Amino acid sequence: MDIQLLLAVFFGIALLLFLILKLKIQAFLALLLVSLAVGIIAGMPPSDILSSMQEGMGGTLGFVATVVGLGALFGAILEHSGGAQSLAAYMLKKTGDKKSPWAMMLTGFVVAIPVFFDVAFIILVPVTYALSRRTGKSLLLYALPLLAGLAITHAFIPPTPGPIAVADILGVDLGWVIVFGVLTGIPTAIVSGPLFAKFISKKIHIEAKVFDEKKEEISNVPSPGMILWIIVTPIFLIVLNTLVNSPFFAEAAIPGLIVYIIELIGHPFSALIIANLIAWYFLGIKRGMTKDYLLKISTRSFQAAGVIILLTGAGGAFKQILVNTGAGEMIAEALNNSFFNPLVFGFIVAALIRILQGSSTVAMITAAGITAPVLVGAGLSQPQIALMVIAIASGATILSHVNDSGFWLVGQYLGLTEKQTFKSWTVMTSLIAITGLVSSLCLWYLI
16 A cells, blocks of 8 residues: 555646646646645545535635735735835945845845745846946846845745745744744745855946836835835734744733734734735825726736635645555655655655746645645654745746746846856856755754
8 A cells, every 4th residue: 555655646736747747737737736646646536636625726726826816916016106216215225336235135125025936036136136237247146136035035934925835834833934034034045045145246347238218207206114014014013923822922911902912913814914005005105196097907816826826736736645555654664764855755845846836836736735644643843844844945046048038037137148057147146045945944843
């Protein structure tokens, strides 16, 4: 039976890659087909296969669809308010040209919390052009720290879709993921951002080319302080709720009414609803946006969110099949009988899928589906499972190359050749992955 389950898992992964890479089938459909195939090979009755898929899909989407949808709404209003550019200008003013790579890293780190990676990059990359032209230094000195900040937050820190999806599939509180995402993300951003940019910019000098940057002028741009306040509000509420319900406060005499209020407003649903309402008024209505315009950009934001929501649901279906067949329990026993750290296991699975098929989101969700059954009965704490999320996110970031749309997006906007993109962007994503794994392993043995 163990051999049959092992064959089912390996065949499922191979089939997933074949469907996505060779047949170019959309990952949502591919994951559902793989779930069926694994169930059949494992010997499950048809009714059990389909009920498991429905259970996994429904259980995952109940949380993820709401949070990703609210996050997309939040990011859309911030994107159109001009707040990202305002925050970047403020950071640069405070740091000056000499420390501007650090300012770009911090800006990317903060802005990518509510805004999708590619959108945030396109909004902020003109700032790096201006810096490069003004100083005469390589564009990579400023662009890579920005990209590092964006990529790390996008992969490590909710409410971005990737870590939300993985956290839900693994069954961990988002507050812990935020805490460890920040703790691991800061050193990772420093290594892969300003430090690496300083090194590679001396090897590759890129002149900032003139792009068509015709943009609608935004009047009455919000202040940087307001942008930071609005972005930090939901994160603060979610982490506060996590801490109040953690063992750290188990013996604290907190009044029941205060606990009730914190639990109510600190849930990701409530926290993001509050953030949306604040953004809708202070970044929208108060700054002259019409209600019709706000409705238009809000509705448009669901287009990108819809794909991620469906893909995450299919990942949940795949996870449930692995749980119900007993494949996850089998892998867990094998890991328990070895010295193989579960963080390294999650990292390797995500990294292999990422390298082979390109999409970090598909890699994160598939790796989470394979890893989640391993955690059943493992007795891991919430902080430990949160570090599993970071390890999977790290693996799913590694070695971006020609099968990743991000590789071409970065190369196009920075005016890089394919060889230069490999030497800069691909190496940077690998540094993010390795440093993220090392940081999460260090914290694993400390907690």
